[in-house]
Amino acid sequence: MNYYDLILKKRDGLKMSRDEIEYVVKGISDGSMPDYQVAAWAMAVYFRGMDSEETTWLAVAMANSGEQMDLSAVKGITVDKHSTGGVGDKTTLVAIPIAAAAGVPVAKMSGRGLGHTGGTIDKFESIPGFQVERSYAEFIRQVNRVKAAVISQSGNLVPADKRLYALRDLTATVDSIPLIASSIMSKKLASGAAAIVLDVKVGQGAFMKDLPSARALAELMVAIGTGAGRKMVAVLTDMEQPLGNMVGNALEVREAMDTLRGQGPRDLKELSLHLAAEMILLGEKAGTFEAAMSQAVDMLSSGAAADKLRQMVAWQGGSWDEEKPAYGLPEADCKQEVYASESGFVQGIDAFAIGRAAMYLGAGRESLSDVIDHAVGVELLKKRGDRVDKGEPLAIMHYNRSERMNTARELITQAFQLGSSALPPIPLILDVIRGA
Ligand code: URA
Numbered sequence: 001m002n003y004y005d006l007i008l009k010k011r012d013g014l015k016m017s018r019d020e021i022e023y024v025v026k027g028i029s030d031g032s033m034p035d036y037q038v039a040a041w042a043m044a045v046y047f048r049g050m051d052s053e054e055t056t057w058l059a060v061a062m063a064n065s066g067e068q069m070d071l072s073a074v075k076g077i078t079v080d081k082h083s084t085g086g087v088g089d090k091t092t093l094v095a096i097p098i099a100a101a102a103g104v105p106v107a108k109m110s111g112r113g114l115g116h117t118g119g120t121i122d123k124f125e126s127i128p129g130f131q132v133e134r135s136y137a138e139f140i141r142q143v144n145r146v147k148a149a150v151i152s153q154s155g156n157l158v159p160a161d162k163r164l165y166a167l168r169d170l171t172a173t174v175d176s177i178p179l180i181a182s183s184i185m186s187k188k189l190a191s192g193a194a195a196i197v198l199d200v201k202v203g204q205g206a207f208m209k210d211l212p213s214a215r216a217l218a219e220l221m222v223a224i225g226t227g228a229g230r231k232m233v234a235v236l237t238d239m240e241q242p243l244g245n246m247v248g249n250a251l252e253v254r255e256a257m258d259t260l261r262g263q264g265p266r267d268l269k270e271l272s273l274h275l276a277a278e279m280i281l282l283g284e285k286a287g288t289f290e291a292a293m294s295q296a297v298d299m300l301s302s303g304a305a306a307d308k309l310r311q312m313v314a315w316q317g318g319s320w321d322e323e324k325p326a327y328g329l330p331e332a333d334c335k336q337e338v339y340a341s342e343s344g345f346v347q348g349i350d351a352f353a354i355g356r357a358a359m360y361l362g363a364g365r366e367s368l369s370d371v372i373d374h375a376v377g378v379e380l381l382k383k384r385g386d387r388v389d390k391g392e393p394l395a396i397m398h399y400n401r402s403e404r405m406n407t408a409r410e411l412i413t414q415a416f417q418l419g420s421s422a423l424p425p426i427p428l429i430l431d432v433i434r435g436a
């Protein structure tokens with residue numbers, strides 16, 4: 001076997017064997033396949049695609065390329081939850097405590113944010129003192145005692161994906177459905193959970209801009225997980241506007257806690273309950289989706305889920321004060337409203353532009369080495385369907401440094417699409433794809 005022949009085979013649209021895919025992945029992780037051949041192979045996959053079997057072999061081989069989390073010491077069926085990346089998406093902070101309160105063990109490894117979407121680890125780190133690095137023993141002990149722990153992804157998890165992703169990023173081969181599916185699923189498989197709930201975002205603020213491509217990605221990821229022996233479900237959800245009202249790390253933690261205390265925005269509550277119910281169902285704490293949803297609603301309304309988040313935060317060293325404004329989380333020094341330049345109904349809010357605005361204010365990273373400001377972000381005062389008068393505030397910028405405020409204001413103003421009538425509502429949950 002040699003790399004040239006394998007690139008040629010994929011370039012000509014032929015199916016690769018499992019051995020051949022494993023050979024390529026080994027070459028990517030041990031460095032014996034040079035950058036130019038990895039990039040050429042990725043481009044061949046971009047144009048020729050891979051079937052579900054090839055994609056599963058690729059995901060499994062990549063998962064095997066580094067460390068794998070052994071969750072066998074956790075009691076019960078471990079369930080993971082993963083979002084393909086959205087703006088204002090803090091559902092992990094709401095859905096995990098709900099599922100954990102219902103008795104589902106959640107041992108989650110998460111990443112940091114890059115670009116216009118935030119990362120769960122950055123959100124948790126906005127809670128003063130919260131530790132995202134835990135020893136293996138501490139992590140397992142917390143999951144067994146509290147039912148939920150969220151830590152940052154280990155440095156040696158899926159090294160093959162790290163190198164391949166970096167090269168895809170430089171060679172215009174990121175947006176290939178089999179490469180995205182195998183990249184995401186390799187990390188999920190290596191993270192060790194027995195069951196995985198995927199939230200596949202659809203819309204301008206997401207990787208997948210339309211429903212058919214999101215469905216293709218979701219079906220492929222469900223097939224990979226099922227093929228690798230995991231229980232799977234994918235929920236396709238709308239990302240044509242940000243989720244909830246807050247975008248930015250500490251702002252999102254606040255909104256998640258508000259939601260667990262019964263005061264959060266309707267869309268965040270609806271999606272978090274749905275994802276938690278899917279976790280409860282896969283974790284076999286309920287026999288039907290309806291029974292799982294009823295448990296999720298009980299956990300939320302009884303306050304058990306809010307207590308669960310308090311417990312998680314305390315176990316991981318975090319401290320906040322629910323008696324204080326903003327729960328004592330970091331707050332920006334300055335706030336400024338962004339006003340509507342005309343009257344009308346909000347017909348859409350470009351989530352990508354709002355995510356970019358939050359990133360410019362310091363809430364996100366343009367490159368991995370950037371240091372983020374946990375306190376800053378964008379607070380939306382209007383959502384799709386709302387009526388707005390000229391001069392009324394649309395959003396509030398929370399910021400500490402003013403040099404990028406004008407760019408952020410422009411992005412926010414342009415993000416709001418105003419029209420003379422309200423458009424019919426778009427459902428938040430667009431489809432659900434269940435594994436066999
Ligand atoms: N997220 C990933 O982890 N990998 C991709 O390829 C795209 C999004």
